[in-house]
Amino acid sequence: MTPPLHLCRRVCARAATTRAVAAVAACTALLAGCGNDTAPDRGYPELAKTLRSLSRDLDEACGPAETPESCAQDLDQLMAPAERAFAQVLDHKLLDGAAVAAMDELDRARELRVAAAREARSRQDPGDLRLARAVAAEKLAYQRLLAELERLRTAPPPGDGTDPV
Template identity: 85%
Template sequence: MAALAACTALVAGCGNETAPDWAYPELGKTLRSLSRDLDEACGRTETPESCAQDLDRLTAPTERAFAQVLDHRLLDVATVAAMNALDRAREVRVAAAREARSRQDPHHLPLARAVAAEKRAYQNLLAELERLRTAPPPGDGTDPV
Protein backbone atom coordinates (compact mmCIF):
# COMPACT_ATOMS: atom_id res chain seq x y z
CA MET A 1 0.00 0.00 0.00
CA ALA A 2 2.87 2.36 0.86
CA ALA A 3 4.56 1.66 -2.47
CA LEU A 4 1.31 2.40 -4.32
CA ALA A 5 0.92 5.70 -2.45
CA ALA A 6 4.53 6.65 -3.24
CA CYS A 7 4.06 5.87 -6.95
CA THR A 8 0.82 7.85 -7.05
CA ALA A 9 2.52 10.85 -5.42
CA LEU A 10 5.43 10.56 -7.84
CA VAL A 11 3.15 10.42 -10.88
CA ALA A 12 1.07 13.34 -9.61
CA GLY A 13 4.23 15.39 -9.09
CA CYS A 14 5.56 14.83 -12.60
CA GLY A 15 2.85 16.50 -14.64
CA ASN A 16 3.02 19.72 -16.66
CA GLU A 17 2.35 21.89 -13.61
CA THR A 18 5.77 21.03 -12.17
CA ALA A 19 7.74 21.61 -15.35
CA PRO A 20 11.09 23.31 -14.90
CA ASP A 21 11.40 27.00 -15.78
CA TRP A 22 12.97 26.96 -19.25
CA ALA A 23 12.28 30.62 -20.09
CA TYR A 24 15.79 31.61 -18.96
CA PRO A 25 14.85 34.86 -17.19
CA GLU A 26 18.45 36.12 -16.95
CA LEU A 27 18.96 35.68 -20.69
CA GLY A 28 15.61 37.39 -21.30
CA LYS A 29 16.74 40.38 -19.24
CA THR A 30 20.02 40.58 -21.16
CA LEU A 31 18.24 40.38 -24.52
CA ARG A 32 15.72 43.09 -23.56
CA SER A 33 18.56 45.36 -22.46
CA LEU A 34 20.49 44.69 -25.67
CA SER A 35 17.38 45.30 -27.76
CA ARG A 36 16.74 48.61 -26.00
CA ASP A 37 20.37 49.67 -26.51
CA LEU A 38 20.14 48.76 -30.19
CA ASP A 39 16.93 50.77 -30.58
CA GLU A 40 18.59 53.78 -28.97
CA ALA A 41 21.73 53.48 -31.10
CA CYS A 42 22.03 55.46 -34.30
CA GLY A 43 19.55 58.27 -33.94
CA ARG A 44 18.33 60.07 -37.04
CA THR A 45 20.63 63.06 -36.53
CA GLU A 46 23.75 61.01 -35.90
CA THR A 47 26.51 60.65 -38.45
CA PRO A 48 27.48 57.14 -39.52
CA GLU A 49 30.72 57.62 -37.61
CA SER A 50 28.95 58.32 -34.29
CA CYS A 51 26.51 55.50 -35.01
CA ALA A 52 29.48 53.17 -35.44
CA GLN A 53 30.61 54.18 -31.95
CA ASP A 54 27.13 53.32 -30.64
CA LEU A 55 27.41 49.89 -32.23
CA ASP A 56 30.84 49.38 -30.68
CA ARG A 57 29.23 49.75 -27.24
CA LEU A 58 26.97 46.77 -28.03
CA THR A 59 29.86 44.32 -28.27
CA ALA A 60 30.11 43.52 -24.55
CA PRO A 61 26.35 42.97 -23.97
CA THR A 62 26.18 40.83 -27.12
CA GLU A 63 29.05 38.67 -25.93
CA ARG A 64 27.35 38.37 -22.51
CA ALA A 65 24.11 37.19 -24.17
CA PHE A 66 25.99 34.71 -26.34
CA ALA A 67 27.82 33.38 -23.26
CA GLN A 68 24.48 32.86 -21.51
CA VAL A 69 23.22 30.94 -24.53
CA LEU A 70 26.32 28.73 -24.32
CA ASP A 71 25.85 28.29 -20.56
CA HIS A 72 22.31 27.01 -21.15
CA ARG A 73 23.45 24.86 -24.11
CA LEU A 74 20.93 26.48 -26.43
CA LEU A 75 23.24 26.97 -29.39
CA ASP A 76 22.11 25.90 -32.84
CA VAL A 77 23.25 26.36 -36.44
CA ALA A 78 21.03 29.39 -37.12
CA THR A 79 22.42 31.23 -34.10
CA VAL A 80 26.00 30.50 -35.10
CA ALA A 81 25.22 31.76 -38.61
CA ALA A 82 23.68 34.96 -37.18
CA MET A 83 26.74 35.54 -34.97
CA ASN A 84 29.06 34.96 -37.94
CA ALA A 85 27.01 37.40 -40.05
CA LEU A 86 27.35 39.99 -37.28
CA ASP A 87 31.11 39.45 -37.15
CA ARG A 88 31.40 39.89 -40.93
CA ALA A 89 29.23 43.03 -40.84
CA ARG A 90 31.39 44.45 -38.05
CA GLU A 91 34.56 43.77 -40.05
CA VAL A 92 33.11 45.56 -43.09
CA ARG A 93 32.02 48.48 -40.92
CA VAL A 94 35.45 48.79 -39.28
CA ALA A 95 37.13 48.84 -42.71
CA ALA A 96 34.65 51.45 -43.96
CA ALA A 97 35.24 53.55 -40.83
CA ARG A 98 38.99 53.43 -41.45
CA GLU A 99 38.42 54.62 -45.00
CA ALA A 100 36.06 57.39 -43.84
CA ARG A 101 38.64 58.60 -41.32
CA SER A 102 41.36 58.64 -43.95
CA ARG A 103 39.11 60.73 -46.19
CA GLN A 104 37.98 62.83 -43.20
CA ASP A 105 34.37 62.28 -44.25
CA PRO A 106 32.01 61.47 -41.35
CA HIS A 107 29.13 61.02 -43.85
CA HIS A 108 31.01 58.53 -46.05
CA LEU A 109 28.34 56.52 -47.95
CA PRO A 110 30.05 53.09 -47.67
CA LEU A 111 30.29 53.65 -43.91
CA ALA A 112 26.60 54.52 -43.71
CA ARG A 113 25.74 51.34 -45.61
CA ALA A 114 28.06 49.24 -43.44
CA VAL A 115 26.53 50.69 -40.25
CA ALA A 116 23.02 49.89 -41.50
CA ALA A 117 24.09 46.34 -42.40
CA GLU A 118 25.62 45.82 -38.96
CA LYS A 119 22.50 47.10 -37.26
CA ARG A 120 20.40 44.61 -39.30
CA ALA A 121 22.83 41.85 -38.33
CA TYR A 122 22.32 42.76 -34.66
CA GLN A 123 18.55 42.63 -35.13
CA ASN A 124 18.80 39.21 -36.79
CA LEU A 125 21.01 37.89 -33.99
CA LEU A 126 18.61 39.21 -31.36
CA ALA A 127 15.72 37.49 -33.12
CA GLU A 128 17.63 34.20 -33.18
CA LEU A 129 18.61 34.46 -29.53
CA GLU A 130 15.04 35.26 -28.53
CA ARG A 131 13.80 32.31 -30.57
CA LEU A 132 16.21 30.04 -28.71
CA ARG A 133 15.23 31.48 -25.35
CA THR A 134 11.50 31.00 -25.84
CA ALA A 135 11.51 27.58 -27.53
CA PRO A 136 10.98 24.73 -25.09
CA PRO A 137 14.00 22.45 -25.00
CA PRO A 138 13.55 18.91 -26.26
CA GLY A 139 12.87 16.44 -23.49
CA ASP A 140 12.26 19.19 -20.94
CA GLY A 141 10.37 16.91 -18.58
CA THR A 142 6.89 18.29 -19.28
CA ASP A 143 5.47 15.01 -20.54
CA PRO A 144 3.41 13.12 -17.97
CA VAL A 145 4.90 9.92 -16.64
Protein backbone atom coordinates in the same frame (compact mmCIF):
# COMPACT_ATOMS: atom_id res chain seq x y z
CA MET B 1 1.38 -23.67 17.60
CA THR B 2 0.62 -22.52 14.10
CA PRO B 3 -2.17 -19.95 13.60
CA PRO B 4 -5.19 -21.11 11.65
CA LEU B 5 -4.90 -20.88 7.91
CA HIS B 6 -7.65 -18.28 7.49
CA LEU B 7 -5.80 -15.88 9.85
CA CYS B 8 -2.57 -16.25 7.84
CA ARG B 9 -4.43 -15.38 4.66
CA ARG B 10 -5.90 -12.23 6.23
CA VAL B 11 -2.55 -11.03 7.56
CA CYS B 12 -0.80 -11.75 4.27
CA ALA B 13 -3.60 -10.06 2.31
CA ARG B 14 -3.40 -6.93 4.51
CA ALA B 15 0.38 -6.78 4.13
CA ALA B 16 0.13 -7.17 0.36
CA THR B 17 -2.58 -4.50 0.21
CA THR B 18 -0.50 -2.14 2.34
CA ARG B 19 2.54 -2.68 0.13
CA ALA B 20 0.48 -2.14 -3.02
CA VAL B 21 -1.02 1.08 -1.65
CA ALA B 22 2.44 2.31 -0.65
CA ALA B 23 3.83 1.47 -4.10
CA VAL B 24 0.96 3.26 -5.85
CA ALA B 25 1.43 6.31 -3.58
CA ALA B 26 5.17 6.37 -4.30
CA CYS B 27 4.60 6.12 -8.07
CA THR B 28 1.96 8.84 -7.92
CA ALA B 29 4.32 11.12 -6.00
CA LEU B 30 7.11 10.49 -8.50
CA LEU B 31 4.85 11.11 -11.47
CA ALA B 32 3.44 14.27 -9.93
CA GLY B 33 6.95 15.60 -9.43
CA CYS B 34 7.86 15.01 -13.08
CA GLY B 35 5.01 16.89 -14.70
CA ASN B 36 5.28 20.15 -16.60
CA ASP B 37 3.78 22.05 -13.69
CA THR B 38 6.94 21.49 -11.66
CA ALA B 39 9.41 21.74 -14.52
CA PRO B 40 12.15 24.34 -14.18
CA ASP B 41 11.39 27.83 -15.45
CA ARG B 42 12.03 27.74 -19.18
CA GLY B 43 11.83 31.53 -19.48
CA TYR B 44 15.49 31.99 -18.56
CA PRO B 45 14.87 35.30 -16.77
CA GLU B 46 18.51 36.41 -16.78
CA LEU B 47 18.79 35.83 -20.52
CA ALA B 48 15.46 37.61 -21.08
CA LYS B 49 16.74 40.62 -19.14
CA THR B 50 19.97 40.71 -21.16
CA LEU B 51 18.08 40.45 -24.46
CA ARG B 52 15.63 43.22 -23.47
CA SER B 53 18.54 45.46 -22.52
CA LEU B 54 20.36 44.74 -25.77
CA SER B 55 17.20 45.35 -27.77
CA ARG B 56 16.60 48.68 -26.03
CA ASP B 57 20.22 49.76 -26.58
CA LEU B 58 19.98 48.78 -30.25
CA ASP B 59 16.77 50.79 -30.66
CA GLU B 60 18.43 53.83 -29.07
CA ALA B 61 21.60 53.49 -31.16
CA CYS B 62 21.91 55.26 -34.48
CA GLY B 63 19.33 57.99 -34.31
CA PRO B 64 18.13 59.51 -37.58
CA ALA B 65 20.25 62.65 -37.18
CA GLU B 66 23.46 60.80 -36.35
CA THR B 67 26.33 60.46 -38.77
CA PRO B 68 27.45 56.95 -39.69
CA GLU B 69 30.65 57.53 -37.68
CA SER B 70 28.78 58.34 -34.45
CA CYS B 71 26.42 55.45 -35.12
CA ALA B 72 29.44 53.18 -35.46
CA GLN B 73 30.55 54.29 -31.99
CA ASP B 74 27.09 53.38 -30.64
CA LEU B 75 27.38 49.92 -32.22
CA ASP B 76 30.80 49.42 -30.61
CA GLN B 77 29.12 49.58 -27.21
CA LEU B 78 26.66 46.81 -28.12
CA MET B 79 29.25 44.09 -28.63
CA ALA B 80 29.76 43.35 -24.92
CA PRO B 81 26.03 42.83 -24.17
CA ALA B 82 25.67 40.71 -27.33
CA GLU B 83 28.55 38.49 -26.26
CA ARG B 84 27.07 38.24 -22.75
CA ALA B 85 23.71 37.11 -24.21
CA PHE B 86 25.46 34.58 -26.45
CA ALA B 87 27.41 33.24 -23.44
CA GLN B 88 24.16 32.86 -21.48
CA VAL B 89 22.69 30.86 -24.35
CA LEU B 90 25.78 28.63 -24.20
CA ASP B 91 25.42 28.29 -20.42
CA HIS B 92 21.84 27.07 -20.82
CA LYS B 93 22.85 24.71 -23.65
CA LEU B 94 20.32 26.30 -26.01
CA LEU B 95 22.67 26.89 -28.92
CA ASP B 96 21.80 25.77 -32.44
CA GLY B 97 23.15 26.33 -35.95
CA ALA B 98 20.96 29.35 -36.70
CA ALA B 99 22.24 31.22 -33.63
CA VAL B 100 25.85 30.44 -34.53
CA ALA B 101 25.21 31.65 -38.08
CA ALA B 102 23.66 34.87 -36.72
CA MET B 103 26.68 35.48 -34.48
CA ASP B 104 29.04 34.80 -37.40
CA GLU B 105 27.06 37.23 -39.55
CA LEU B 106 27.39 39.86 -36.81
CA ASP B 107 31.15 39.29 -36.61
CA ARG B 108 31.51 39.68 -40.40
CA ALA B 109 29.33 42.82 -40.43
CA ARG B 110 31.38 44.29 -37.59
CA GLU B 111 34.65 43.61 -39.43
CA LEU B 112 33.30 45.27 -42.58
CA ARG B 113 32.06 48.25 -40.59
CA VAL B 114 35.42 48.68 -38.83
CA ALA B 115 37.23 48.56 -42.17
CA ALA B 116 34.79 51.06 -43.69
CA ALA B 117 35.20 53.37 -40.68
CA ARG B 118 38.98 53.20 -40.97
CA GLU B 119 38.77 54.09 -44.64
CA ALA B 120 36.29 56.93 -44.00
CA ARG B 121 38.62 58.36 -41.33
CA SER B 122 41.58 58.21 -43.67
CA ARG B 123 39.59 60.24 -46.22
CA GLN B 124 38.16 62.45 -43.45
CA ASP B 125 34.60 61.72 -44.59
CA PRO B 126 32.35 60.97 -41.57
CA GLY B 127 29.30 60.65 -43.85
CA ASP B 128 30.86 58.07 -46.20
CA LEU B 129 28.26 56.01 -48.07
CA ARG B 130 30.18 52.73 -47.62
CA LEU B 131 30.36 53.37 -43.89
CA ALA B 132 26.63 54.12 -43.78
CA ARG B 133 25.88 50.83 -45.56
CA ALA B 134 28.21 48.90 -43.27
CA VAL B 135 26.56 50.45 -40.20
CA ALA B 136 23.10 49.51 -41.51
CA ALA B 137 24.29 45.95 -42.22
CA GLU B 138 25.71 45.60 -38.71
CA LYS B 139 22.52 46.93 -37.14
CA LEU B 140 20.53 44.40 -39.18
CA ALA B 141 22.90 41.64 -38.04
CA TYR B 142 22.28 42.65 -34.40
CA GLN B 143 18.53 42.45 -35.01
CA ARG B 144 18.86 38.97 -36.53
CA LEU B 145 21.00 37.80 -33.63
CA LEU B 146 18.46 39.14 -31.15
CA ALA B 147 15.65 37.35 -32.98
CA GLU B 148 17.56 34.05 -32.98
CA LEU B 149 18.49 34.27 -29.30
CA GLU B 150 14.91 35.16 -28.36
CA ARG B 151 13.65 32.22 -30.44
CA LEU B 152 15.99 29.90 -28.54
CA ARG B 153 14.96 31.36 -25.19
CA THR B 154 11.26 30.87 -25.82
CA ALA B 155 11.36 27.55 -27.70
CA PRO B 156 9.50 24.74 -25.94
CA PRO B 157 11.58 21.86 -24.69
CA PRO B 158 11.86 18.83 -26.95
CA GLY B 159 9.11 16.30 -26.33
CA ASP B 160 6.56 17.15 -23.70
CA GLY B 161 9.01 18.54 -21.16
CA THR B 162 9.17 15.37 -19.08
CA ASP B 163 12.33 14.03 -20.67
CA PRO B 164 15.23 13.55 -18.25
CA VAL B 165 17.71 16.37 -18.12
